[in-house]
Amino acid sequence: MATAAVNCCLSSSCFTLQSKLKTISLKSNINSSSHALHQNLSAFNTLSFSNNLSHNIFSKGNMSFSTMNRKPIHRSVVVCEAAPKKKADSAAKRARQAEKRRIYNKAKKSEVKTRMKKVLDALDVLRKKPEAEAKEIFPIEKLIAEAYSVIDKAVKVGTLHRNTGARRKSRLARRKKAAEMHHGWYTPAAAESAA
Numbered sequence: 369m370a371t372a373a374v375n376c377c378l379s380s381s382c383f384t385l386q387s388k389l390k391t392i393s394l395k396s397n398i399n400s401s402s403h404a405l406h407q408n409l410s411a412f413n414t415l416s417f418s419n420n421l422s423h424n425i426f427s428k429g430n431m432s433f434s435t436m437n438r439k440p441i442h443r444s445v446v447v448c449e450a451a452p453k454k455k456a457d458s459a460a461k462r463a464r465q466a467e468k469r470r471i472y473n474k475a476k477k478s479e480v481k482t483r484m485k486k487v488l489d490a491l492d493v494l495r496k497k498p499e500a501e502a503k504e505i506f507p508i509e510k511l512i513a514e515a516y517s518v519i520d521k522a523v524k525v526g527t528l529h530r531n532t533g534a535r536r537k538s539r540l541a542r543r544k545k546a547a548e549m550h551h552g553w554y555t556p557a558a559a560e561s562a563a
Contacts, residue, residue, distance in 0.1 A: 476527040483515035495547045
């Protein structure tokens with residue numbers, strides 16, 4: 369038995385018709401009586417198109433249906449999703465949290481670097497000063513204490529690794545000790561016992 373089949377182009381698993389569609393022609397490719405053709409095409413007695421569908425496949429406004437000798441076709445509905453996929457709500461929330469944490473960590477790291485630079489610059493000035501006094505180290509010790517505090521807070525909240533924090537504090541302490549040794553305000557214990 370001849371069944372009706374649709375000859376048309378498919379685009380990405382679904383097709384859309386242009387709103388300019390003017391004519392639909394139903395033709396029979398085999399020689400049959402008009403009664404048989406009417407029975408074969410009775411499946412298309414209700415055919416409707418939406419105005420919001422559009423595609424340039426049918427720009428001329430013609431679409432043809434033809435009858436072919438085939439086995440019965442299983443009819444199925446294909447649903448096409450036109451909207452672009454968006455991130456899941458949990459992924460979007462994670463992205464917001466990561467951005468907030470990135471800005472917070474950047475500010476903490478910047479503060480640590482600024483405090484360390486202030487201490488190192490002050491120690492360099494003190495070391496280059498020819499007639500420095502021992503009491504001039506006290507303001508620098510205050511700067512070092514503030515830098516230690518900022519480093520410890522950065523380690524506590526997870527911005528810096530604890531080993532990184534310890535290394536930076538050690539760098540400041542070594543520089544301070546080198547400046548004191550340069551001016552003779554500090555003598556290492558090993559040098560005292562050897563003398």
